[in-house]
Amino acid sequence: DAGVTQSPTHLIKTRGQQVTLRCSPKSGHDTVSWYQQALGQGPQFIFQYYEEEERQRGNFPDRFSGHQFPNYSSELNVNALLLGDSALYLCASSIGQGNSPLHFGNGTRLTVT
């Protein structure tokens, strides 16, 4: 039973570029959330997708967008990259919109130069 899988594991981009990160939820999970974790900090909530719609959003600019597909997998897109976007991007999956525990992937390490 595969857990949450994310790709790629590492990525290096230049300022101003765009990036797409991918996530496949744990089997049986239908809700995907994305978090940004800067070095030395706890993860910060970006947004959550359920039934292919963005349901909740944290305090992140519109440069951060996402998508959920019918198979529940998800993408995180970041446009016009800034140096400050360098971080570990974590995907977490869960069941429905209640308080079912989040299961995290191992993240994508994004470096913006």
Place this chain on the structure above:
Amino acid sequence: GQQLNQSPQSMFIQEGEDVSMNCTSSSIFNTWLWYKQDPGEGPVLLIALYKAGELTSNGRLTAQFGITRKDSFLNISASIPSDVGIYFCAVIGGSNYKLTFGKGTLLTVNP
């Protein structure tokens, strides 16, 4: 916004010692969670607390949900080298499902 104060920031202990860390908030939360993150990996849920005053154990780990619903602590007994990592507290806020995390406690265990 919501903020969790987690302490200590880091701990360096000897194998076999007990460890305690805690998390406080100025706001009331109905669910407190404790996660552990190993290097290069995502956070893994250790214990979830859903009821004020609740004391829950998971092996050598014990966590309590404060009666005021504004704090929680995590104890690790008889620490071993594989306990090394960053421990995060987190809360689920109100009707929003999103988690708010503390800044973490870095635990180092000296064999």
